[in-house]
Amino acid sequence: MAPNSGAFLSFMSQFIIQVNGSVYGSFASVSAFHFCQAALAQGHRIHKVFFYQDGVFNANQLTCPASDEPNLHQQWLTLATDHNIALVNCVSAALRRGIVSAQDTTENGLQSVNCAPQFTMGGLGELITGIEKADRLISF
Amino acid sequence: MKKISILFRHSPYGNAASREGLDLALLSASFEQEVSVIFIGEGLLNLLPNQQPQLSGVKDYIATFKAMPLYDIESVLVCEQSLAQLGIGINELSLDCESASAALISHHLTLSDEVLVF
Amino acid sequence: MNLHHIQTSAYTDNALSLCLRYYGVDDAILLAGDAINCLLDVNWQTQLQGKTLYLLESDMLSRGLKTKLENSLNSSHITVIDYAGFVSLSLQFSKVITW
Secondary structure, eight states: OOOOOGGGGGSOOEEEEEEOSOSSSOHHHHHHHHHHHHHHHTTOEEEEEEEOGGGGGGGBTTOOOOTTSOOHHHHHHHHHHHHTOEEEEEHHHHHHTTOOOHHHHHHTTOSOOOBOTTEEEEOHHHHHHHHHHOSEEEEO | OOEEEEEEOSOSSSSSHHHHHHHHHHHHHHTTOEEEEEEOGGGGGGGOSSOOGGGGTSOOOGGGGGGGGGGTOOEEEEEHHHHHHHTOOGGGSSSOOEEEOHHHHHHHHHHOSEEEEO | OEEEEEOSOTTTOOHHHHHHHTOOTTOEEEEOGGGGGGGGOHHHHHHTTTSOEEEEHHHHHHTTOTTTTHHHHHSTTEEEEOHHHHHHHHHHSSEEEEO
């Protein structure tokens, strides 16, 4: 059972974050990013950010906003590196939407790769095992 | 093992929410979680019989809802208020489900460890 | 004890109205993003009466809604929080349900 008493709150908790919104044009991913920053600042641990549905677009390394605009894709990479967070795409959701890793490119005879190497392609099982391990799942 | 409830609140075909929610429901069950699925609002349109998904240009994932009992998804609830609102009888649905009051669904959500909404 | 997390506008999505149908006595609602817009509307204010409400401050400020929402905010059941507050709330409640 997830701990739920007030006394626990001073301790570190484990979060898994699920992102279902795209890297641009959706509020969900920005909000998830702010939540992660705030949780880490409080000393909590985020072991995984799982990208499902349109969330897989966050992995697109060809994301290219103007220089005076926030680059959320890049922000996810930096956050993951700084805090040792696994960025995991649902592979089937990603393939359907044209987000492909080097391996997917080879396996499907495609021309190019757009999934940043810091994002791993995983199955939905990674979300489930992540939920089992975490104190809280927060979806966006 | 966690108690995971998966809610379907979107109709089929307009977006991929139900299809991707179904994938997650089946996978959670195969990972031996205690999975319940709950159909609310337009989500219960996923359970209407005689659908022809190919006419809307998508794969027939609807048929896969019928596989839920095989995956040991025991609890399938449908919101009785939504049934009434959309003029659909529980016996018209393509799957054996339990018609549940809002209070019962609320109670079910409270007993779940995590709830994912699609 | 569920925290219902609403991210979409009540005018384009029925997430908020569905969540109200299954709202339990110990639950609360967090309005984020476009979900906060409904607080401008007297009808929605009435529907949300008696519910425990939290409001994400950055989304209210980004939309220029602070002055417009002053009356609603004076009502005792709405608390304005930042993301740090969201994190704390997510641990105080037994889970967060994102609609």
